[in-house]
Amino acid sequence: MSNQHTYRAEKVVQRIEQLATITEERGCVTRRFGTPAFIEGAALVKEWMDQAGLQTKIDSIGNVRGRWQSNHSGAKTLVIASHIDTVVNAGKYDGPLGVIMAIDLIEQIKSKNISLPFSIEIIAFSDEEGVRFHTTFLGSQVITGSFNHEWLQKKDADGISMQEVIEGFGKNGTTLAQDAIPPNEWLGYFEMHIEQGPILYDKNIPVAIVLSIAGQKRIAVTLNGMAGHAGTVPMDKRSDALTAAAECILKIENYAIQQKESLVATVGTLQIPHSAGNVIPGEVHFTIDIRSGDKNFLNEATSSIHSICNEVVTKRNITIQWQLVQETDPVATDKNLKHLLRKAITESDIPVVELVSGAGHDAVPVARIAPIAMMFIRCFKGISHNPLELAAPEDIAQALKVADAFMENLIDHYSSFS
Ligand code: HGY
Ligand code: MN
């Protein structure tokens, strides 16, 4: 590995560590959309983009954007992006790695003083995870013009609306539409991201090409039974919302295990309002995250899981509210961009691995209006959404080498037209 790539990778890791010190909670990494920690982290990323000589701004949904304008008339825009919001108690690499590597990539190209045949815009998206308002891809949906203005009224767990959060960082929901990049201006989209799975780790290969990204549905479930005295209500006279939820959750897991070749389903949150040790739970809220690479099967599996829950609550004399909060179809990456990325990997003497992404990414809303490409970078045992998340500097160096070659291929390809 060249010293240059090793040095650049070490600088990427330093920035990863620096950004990770900016968090809502000491002792772990949490930077949810629109929080003071998020705003501070965005300012740091904007500083790095300024240092790279880009035209920078923070847009009305909090995306941090750095643009290198081509002087070719009619030049389209290549967006290189990922996200800087995190889940709760997150790893340091999920999102920030792709943004920080993108800034390094541009610095590298700028040092060559070439005439860029297309514009490049680096974007640090503000809400890929959807942790605060349970609507993922807020930043990329603004960029692609698919943001639903009704979401502005959504409230977080503290009753604060999205509109208030946006006003809190000095922006205004009425200008969201102006922040979109019109479909005809897109050349394409490129995202670098840790794999968040174990395949590259097991194969001992540093990077992979993403073939497609699984579709997902997020469901919010409320079960209502009858709160009661833990000491006086006989066991056969209860409508216990928590035991009903427990039976639903285990049956959902069992169903997904039976369909494990093409499905994952996860109950990631469970809330018991007004809970107390001596009270039979009368109300429970939980969320179901259902994913599949096959759109029809995703729909089929979701209705099967709904039926499973209905059967459980009927026999337990519980009522159920089932709300589809968010859904995205599976998307495929672009064959021309895949070809250039495959070429770059081969030129870097790395075996070509092609993977389907079970994780969602900001590339999903972009795929609706522009060609997308994604490159995965190996992470330690595939661990992610966990403080143990880690990408080795030598893998980042290899990924930078591939990304350099990919950008050269793109620039050569489009220079021949302009
Ligand atoms: O949940 C996901 O797939 C991503 O981490 N937002
Ligand atoms: Mn991510």
Ligand code: MN
């Ligand atoms: Mn994530």
